[in-house]
Amino acid sequence: TVAEIKAKGEIVMGTSPDYPPYEFIATVDGKQKAIGMDISIGERFAKDLGVKLVIKQMDFDSLLVGLETGKIDFSISGLTPTNERKKSADFSKVYYQADQYFVVNKNDKKLYKNFHSLAEKK
Template identity: 45%
Template sequence: MKKIVLGAISLLSVFTLAACGSSSNENLQDKIEEKGKLVVAVSPDYAPFEFKALVDGKDTIVGADIELAQAIADELGVKLELSSMNFDNVLSSLQTGKADMAISGLSYTADRAKVYDFSDPYYETENAVLVKAENVDTYNSIESLAGKKVAVQKGSIEEGLSKDQFKDSNVVSLTAMGEAINELKSGQVQAVDLEKPVAEGYLAQNSDLALASFALKTGEGDAKAVAMPKGSGKLVKTVNKVIAKLEKEDKYKDFISEAAKLTGSAVE
């Protein structure tokens, strides 16, 4: 009974905080415009969406999502400030006020939508599985990885997909995608499940890796979207306006193509 009561109190606290946050975020866009700065949370280890690369000799955060963030900042008429952090902290930074929005290869889910606002989707997810090139014929199906270790990035949609579909494998959740790739190369895991554009970025840098001949099934809702604090109505409309314009011009695909050219100078 004590656990039930405490659980109910905790749940009530979460919804109370969400409600308070919701009312205080109605004027978030106005606040951003007043301070002249848009703070965007990113986890820069997910090329070509967001990653670090040497640009003119400087360690710089680049990627397709960064270009999207810049387009939103331009629409608001403010400067863009990137707040770099681990992926599993990206969404929580919106609740703590450390960031105004999160653009980091995030996918909409019903559970996440209870706590955060999401934009319209800007990119449909494509799944891929990486293995060592020498094992590409051995690991050619989900079943072939039974009893083996498959690495994923903690907190990602791929983590959920892998746990659902690699039922007989040991799914290993790691903080950074770079860590997952290193464990694959060293033989600590036998495969890495990730997004196809991200996989292609790592393939360009690692000739000892290969794309498996199969991929996991993704749902219709597994698309990338911008996350914002709950109740950011006006800001959501502005972000959707930018996304609609980019979609009409097919610009996001251009962002991915341009970012792919920089993966050769990526910094771990």
């Protein structure tokens, strides 16, 4: 429960850091660390609760089992809801939906017929 988590002073987040830019391993100050958008969201979530965030790195396929067994308190890992997953896991409202584009100058429109032409020299 939230009361138990607050009493413990920490919340355990499971994530599979092999999915940039959501979560991935990078060297920060000489150390290997899981970073990415989901990690930042988890950190903010823990901060709002007033507890420390503990990140458990695990295989993507182990996340739901981790939730069922109580090994982790929650997961943020680019998870998409499916009917199968919803049998054991309770999904939040969507926190991110992508709708992004490559952009070039309108005057150069004719130079860029497709993605490959972005790599070619003018």
